[in-house]
Amino acid sequence: MxxxxxxxxxxxxxxxxxxxxxxxxxxxxxxxxxxxxxxxxxxxxxxxxxxxxxxxxxxxxxxxxxxxxxxxxxxxxxxxxxxxxxxxxxxxxxxxxxxxxxPKKEEEYRKVFYVPCSPTPLNKINKREYELLELIRREKKIPKDDFSKSATINSLLEKKYIKEIYDDEKAPSFSSFYASDNDNEKLVQEILDSEEKNILVETDNNLKEFRFAIDIAKETLKRNKSILIISPNISLANPFIEFLNMNFKDNLVILSSNKGKERIAALKRINNESNIVIYGDKYAVFAPIKDLGLILVFQEENYLYKDEKLFLNYKDIALKSNYKTVLFSKCPKLMTKAKQLKGYLKGYSFKAQNLVQYKLIQKEDDVIPVELLYRISECLKNKEQVLIFHNSRGTSPFYKCDKCSKFAICPSCGNTLTYYEDDNRLSCLSCGYHIEASEYYCSSCGGKEFSKSGIGTMGIQKYLEEKFKNAKISRLDADSYKDKDYHMDLSAFATGDNDIIVGTKELKENYLLPKVKLIIVMDIDWIFKSSSYNIEENYYEILNSLLNSARLDTSAYIITSDPTFLPLNIIAQQDYQKFYEYTLNKRRMIMAPPYYYLIALRLFARDKNFLLNVSDKVYSFFEGKFKGRKVFLIGPYNVKFFKKQRGYKSLIMIKYRKREDIEDVIKAFLNMRLPKGIGLEIDVDPEGE
Ligand SMILES: [Zn+2]
Ligand SMILES: [Zn+2]
The missing domain is CATH 3.40.1440.60 (PriA, 3(prime) DNA-binding domain)
Structure with missing residues (x-):
């Protein structure tokens, strides 16, 4: 046919x-x-x-x-x-x-490792095999790529002294932390019986949240429905997956975007099965579940629900869907909390105790103040772990000319260059440019002598290695994991592989770090100079996540040059109510959400003057169309070099109260033909900017 x-x-x-x-x-x-x-x-x-x-x-x-x-x-x-x-x-x-x-071809590739088998078999082995086996035992696991078809490896495999595993199978076990409790039963029933379409549940500790989610899932299955649980992105190393497996086994479908083939296979299952638990990433909001009873959104506060290319917000899509949606949040987004207070969402609180506060501690000349060095040594003595959060990578985020005091600048994009001591290199973290440090000359005065300025995660790691010679110190940042799944490194640390971890925002994953007793946040004073409307909200969330992953009796510190600075104190106290009022007030003054909705229009061009010219015309177009409506325009601003391929970027921000005030105008704009060489991005409800 x-x-x-x-x-x-x-x-x-x-x-x-x-x-x-x-x-x-x-x-x-x-x-x-x-x-x-x-x-x-x-x-x-x-x-x-x-x-x-x-x-x-x-x-x-x-x-x-x-x-x-x-x-x-x-x-x-x-x-x-x-x-x-x-x-x-x-x-x-x-x-x-x-x-x-x-599916792309390379997606099917999984990295294979050799690991020793246990218990050890009793087959005889020769000297060569013995030496190789000892090496693998010492290293715990060795990538298959490191050996090219060795006969010794093959005979060890045959004799079952070693076996092959995939990279994503080494996730350590958290099962001993899981214990079912029935304390949640009343709240579970109440939430499932509620007639409300959207519900906000404020939670605190990660482990309790995992158990609560499992209780809700069990009850949903009992009521002959399926449940969809989503996180912004999921890793097989996350302890929650292990807990789900313990409880649901054959009724569990994992829907993750990591590999195209596996995603399609999971979607086929979902099309054919009913009464199941689906755990998925943000894209799973569109999973074709026939008997869907409930969507449960983990970490409502996580900005990663926003798609970085299409700018969809998958959490908002769940809220707008026809299905009952429950948001779990440890520190609700201002927008969500405001909606709940206005009655658009039903609110429940599941918070048991107040979190500890961050203590503000005066910055000293040394990288880490004496008092905190003492606390670290106490932790090491007691076999407890230390977590250090810092926002800059490399050895030093700046490289300063001794003659004219100017910072080394990326010749291709104008950002400051980061210094890496391990290979004596300067790298641009925004465009990827790099140069041997000895070949770099000051772009202002031609000087050749430079000094490191400031410190990055790699620098902190080295500093700590010198201070604490016997401690095992690991690092988690985009340089340490490159294109690997960093959750693996995090779970290795979580189960006790190292004493101290130094890292960037990857440390804040929804996780269990039961051995962390001390959290140190390096200087974050700069965030209050940022022009981004929600930077405080993002940092409040990062600090909150760190506390929620760790033990309840953790001590937490922020190093600052001004411990009396009020906004920093508000973030440090982790008192949500105070933070909410303070930030809401600021949002009202700058006309940001939840008072106004935002649309960011970004224009790109290789030539700066051409871009400015077109941006002005676009601005005038909107200005004319929005006349007499309650819509505000800002821009074009933020004109700066963006990326080699795309050249310069400019931004026009549209602030509005009612969607009908802008919809026809934007559609008309999108139907117009922009001059050749102009790129356009339209970002509805942008995060930041
Ligand atoms: Zn200079
Ligand atoms: Zn650059």
């Missing part, structure tokens, strides 16, 4: 998403979201998605080359996806590309 199938795909030539009719001759079930391969102009293998099927007489269209799926995986989600595309001014194609990726 031949059908006329409208498919949607991305056309590189016009830089637009297109919908075009094709013909399909197939016995497979096809419908919205079916993945297909077509031929189109320049491309003989184009990935596309079915948008709709029509009854038409005209049969002169080209045929679809291949239909990938046996049945459409997200057919029932068409309406939700269209609604979302409309709200964020983005295309259905772009969303489908996120949700149903075509």
């Amino acid at each position: 031949t059908k006329v199938v409208y498919v949607t795909f991305f056309d590189q030539l016009t830089d637009k998403d297109i919908i075009m009719p094709f013909l399909a001759k197939t016995t497979k079930v096809i419908g919205f979201s079916s993945r297909v391969i077509i031929k189109y102009k320049y491309s003989s293998h184009k990935e596309a998605y079915v948008y709709e099927i029509k009854e038409e007489e005209n049969l002169s269209y080209p045929y679809i080359d291949e239909i990938v799926d046996d049945f459409p995986l997200l057919e029932d989600k068409k309406e939700d996806i269209e609604k979302t595309a409309d709200y964020y001014f983005c295309s259905v194609y772009k969303i489908l590309e996120r949700l149903l990726p075509f």
